[in-house]
Amino acid sequence: MLTGTTVICVKRGEEVAIGGDGQVTFGNNTIMKAHACKIRKLYNGRILAGFAGSVADALTLFDKFERKLEEYRGNLMRAAVELARDWRMDRVLRRLEALLVVADKENILIISGSGEVIEPDDGIAAIGSGAPYAQAAAKAMVRYTDLRAGEIVQSALEIASSICIYTNDFITVEKL
Numbered sequence: 001m002l003t004g005t006t007v008i009c010v011k012r013g014e015e016v017a018i019g020g021d022g023q024v025t026f027g028n029n030t031i032m033k034a035h036a037c038k039i040r041k042l043y044n045g046r047i048l049a050g051f052a053g054s055v056a057d058a059l060t061l062f063d064k065f066e067r068k069l070e071e072y073r074g075n076l077m078r079a080a081v082e083l084a085r086d087w088r089m090d091r092v093l094r095r096l097e098a099l100l101v102v103a104d105k106e107n108i109l110i111i112s113g114s115g116e117v118i119e120p121d122d123g124i125a126a127i128g129s130g131a132p133y134a135q136a137a138a139k140a141m142v143r144y145t146d147l148r149a150g151e152i153v154q155s156a157l158e159i160a161s162s163i164c165i166y167t168n169d170f171i172t173v174e175k176l
Contacts, residue, residue: 012147015175018048020157021160044074052128065102099127101125130163
Protein backbone atom coordinates (compact mmCIF):
# COMPACT_ATOMS: atom_id res chain seq x y z
CA MET A 1 0.00 0.00 0.00
CA LEU A 2 1.24 3.47 -0.85
CA THR A 3 1.34 5.77 2.15
CA GLY A 4 1.32 9.50 2.42
CA THR A 5 -1.88 10.58 0.71
CA THR A 6 -5.51 10.06 -0.06
CA VAL A 7 -7.11 10.62 -3.46
CA ILE A 8 -10.75 9.83 -4.17
CA CYS A 9 -12.90 10.14 -7.27
CA VAL A 10 -16.70 9.97 -7.31
CA LYS A 11 -19.15 9.96 -10.20
CA ARG A 12 -22.72 10.85 -9.32
CA GLY A 13 -25.28 11.74 -11.92
CA GLU A 14 -23.74 14.04 -14.50
CA GLU A 15 -20.92 15.19 -12.20
CA VAL A 16 -17.55 13.57 -11.60
CA ALA A 17 -15.17 14.95 -8.98
CA ILE A 18 -11.70 14.09 -7.78
CA GLY A 19 -9.97 15.31 -4.66
CA GLY A 20 -6.79 14.82 -2.73
CA ASP A 21 -5.19 15.94 0.48
CA GLY A 22 -2.01 18.00 0.56
CA GLN A 23 0.31 16.05 2.83
CA VAL A 24 3.68 14.84 1.59
CA THR A 25 5.50 12.54 3.99
CA PHE A 26 9.08 11.38 4.13
CA GLY A 27 9.57 7.95 5.61
CA ASN A 28 7.13 6.87 8.28
CA ASN A 29 7.23 9.87 10.56
CA THR A 30 8.06 13.18 8.88
CA ILE A 31 5.68 15.59 7.17
CA MET A 32 7.69 17.37 4.49
CA LYS A 33 4.90 19.47 2.99
CA ALA A 34 1.30 20.16 3.95
CA HIS A 35 -0.07 21.99 0.89
CA ALA A 36 0.81 19.87 -2.14
CA CYS A 37 -1.62 19.46 -5.03
CA LYS A 38 -1.90 15.84 -6.16
CA ILE A 39 -4.72 16.25 -8.62
CA ARG A 40 -5.09 18.10 -11.91
CA LYS A 41 -7.14 18.54 -15.01
CA LEU A 42 -5.63 17.20 -18.23
CA TYR A 43 -6.47 17.25 -21.93
CA ASN A 44 -8.02 20.71 -22.16
CA GLY A 45 -9.85 20.25 -18.85
CA ARG A 46 -11.77 17.14 -19.99
CA ILE A 47 -9.84 14.57 -17.89
CA LEU A 48 -9.27 14.51 -14.13
CA ALA A 49 -6.21 12.78 -12.65
CA GLY A 50 -4.77 12.21 -9.20
CA PHE A 51 -1.84 10.27 -7.78
CA ALA A 52 -0.63 8.49 -4.70
CA GLY A 53 2.97 7.46 -4.20
CA SER A 54 6.28 9.02 -5.05
CA VAL A 55 5.80 12.59 -6.28
CA ALA A 56 8.58 12.46 -8.88
CA ASP A 57 7.30 9.12 -10.18
CA ALA A 58 3.73 10.39 -10.34
CA LEU A 59 4.72 13.53 -12.22
CA THR A 60 6.57 11.37 -14.74
CA LEU A 61 3.44 9.26 -15.15
CA PHE A 62 1.21 12.34 -15.50
CA ASP A 63 3.46 13.52 -18.32
CA LYS A 64 3.38 10.14 -20.07
CA PHE A 65 -0.39 9.84 -19.58
CA GLU A 66 -0.91 13.31 -21.03
CA ARG A 67 1.08 12.27 -24.13
CA LYS A 68 -1.08 9.14 -24.44
CA LEU A 69 -4.23 11.27 -24.22
CA GLU A 70 -2.93 13.46 -27.03
CA GLU A 71 -1.96 10.43 -29.10
CA TYR A 72 -5.42 8.85 -28.69
CA ARG A 73 -7.36 12.14 -28.96
CA GLY A 74 -8.71 12.10 -25.42
CA ASN A 75 -9.86 8.46 -25.43
CA LEU A 76 -9.44 7.80 -21.71
CA MET A 77 -9.70 4.02 -21.82
CA ARG A 78 -7.24 3.61 -24.69
CA ALA A 79 -4.74 6.05 -23.18
CA ALA A 80 -4.96 4.28 -19.79
CA VAL A 81 -4.45 0.82 -21.27
CA GLU A 82 -1.47 1.98 -23.33
CA LEU A 83 0.10 3.74 -20.33
CA ALA A 84 -0.36 0.61 -18.18
CA ARG A 85 1.18 -1.54 -20.91
CA ASP A 86 4.19 0.76 -21.28
CA TRP A 87 4.52 1.08 -17.50
CA ARG A 88 4.61 -2.69 -17.05
CA MET A 89 6.92 -3.42 -20.00
CA ASP A 90 9.47 -0.59 -19.81
CA ARG A 91 12.44 -1.37 -17.56
CA VAL A 92 12.74 2.22 -16.31
CA LEU A 93 9.02 2.90 -15.89
CA ARG A 94 8.53 -0.44 -14.14
CA ARG A 95 10.40 0.94 -11.12
CA LEU A 96 8.05 3.90 -10.66
CA GLU A 97 6.09 3.72 -7.41
CA ALA A 98 2.74 5.42 -7.83
CA LEU A 99 -0.92 4.81 -8.59
CA LEU A 100 -3.12 7.00 -10.74
CA VAL A 101 -6.85 7.63 -10.65
CA VAL A 102 -8.14 9.13 -13.88
CA ALA A 103 -11.64 10.08 -14.97
CA ASP A 104 -13.73 11.69 -17.64
CA LYS A 105 -17.51 12.26 -17.69
CA GLU A 106 -18.17 8.55 -18.35
CA ASN A 107 -15.36 6.53 -16.74
CA ILE A 108 -13.24 6.32 -13.61
CA LEU A 109 -10.09 4.19 -13.78
CA ILE A 110 -7.27 3.20 -11.45
CA ILE A 111 -3.97 2.59 -13.28
CA SER A 112 -1.13 0.65 -11.67
CA GLY A 113 2.43 -0.20 -12.62
CA SER A 114 1.71 -3.91 -12.72
CA GLY A 115 -0.43 -3.37 -15.79
CA GLU A 116 -3.87 -3.11 -14.19
CA VAL A 117 -6.53 -0.74 -15.40
CA ILE A 118 -9.42 -1.11 -12.98
CA GLU A 119 -12.86 0.42 -13.44
CA PRO A 120 -14.82 0.46 -10.18
CA ASP A 121 -18.35 -0.94 -10.22
CA ASP A 122 -19.93 1.79 -8.13
CA GLY A 123 -18.44 5.04 -9.48
CA ILE A 124 -16.08 5.46 -6.52
CA ALA A 125 -12.30 4.97 -6.66
CA ALA A 126 -9.79 5.77 -3.94
CA ILE A 127 -6.02 5.32 -3.64
CA GLY A 128 -3.39 5.96 -0.99
CA SER A 129 -3.14 5.24 2.69
CA GLY A 130 -6.43 6.93 3.56
CA ALA A 131 -8.31 5.29 0.68
CA PRO A 132 -10.31 2.77 2.75
CA TYR A 133 -11.61 5.53 5.04
CA ALA A 134 -12.50 7.93 2.23
CA GLN A 135 -14.06 5.17 0.14
CA ALA A 136 -16.23 3.92 3.02
CA ALA A 137 -17.38 7.46 3.78
CA ALA A 138 -18.18 8.12 0.10
CA LYS A 139 -20.15 4.87 -0.22
CA ALA A 140 -22.27 5.83 2.80
CA MET A 141 -22.88 9.32 1.44
CA VAL A 142 -23.87 7.99 -1.98
CA ARG A 143 -26.29 5.57 -0.35
CA TYR A 144 -27.84 7.85 2.27
CA THR A 145 -27.60 11.45 1.00
CA ASP A 146 -28.38 13.58 -2.02
CA LEU A 147 -24.98 15.29 -2.00
CA ARG A 148 -23.32 16.07 -5.32
CA ALA A 149 -20.07 14.33 -6.31
CA GLY A 150 -17.87 17.29 -5.33
CA GLU A 151 -19.48 17.54 -1.90
CA ILE A 152 -19.03 13.80 -1.34
CA VAL A 153 -15.34 13.99 -2.29
CA GLN A 154 -14.76 16.95 0.06
CA SER A 155 -16.57 15.29 2.98
CA ALA A 156 -14.95 11.88 2.41
CA LEU A 157 -11.49 13.46 2.48
CA GLU A 158 -12.33 15.40 5.65
CA ILE A 159 -13.36 12.14 7.30
CA ALA A 160 -10.23 10.34 6.10
CA SER A 161 -8.05 13.18 7.41
CA SER A 162 -9.57 12.75 10.86
CA ILE A 163 -8.58 9.05 10.92
CA CYS A 164 -5.46 8.53 8.75
CA ILE A 165 -2.18 10.01 10.01
CA TYR A 166 -0.89 10.22 6.41
CA THR A 167 -3.82 12.39 5.26
CA ASN A 168 -4.29 16.05 6.15
CA ASP A 169 -7.18 18.46 5.79
CA PHE A 170 -5.68 20.65 3.04
CA ILE A 171 -8.05 19.40 0.35
CA THR A 172 -8.16 20.18 -3.35
CA VAL A 173 -11.22 19.17 -5.40
CA GLU A 174 -11.70 19.38 -9.16
CA LYS A 175 -14.97 18.65 -10.99
CA LEU A 176 -16.24 17.96 -14.49
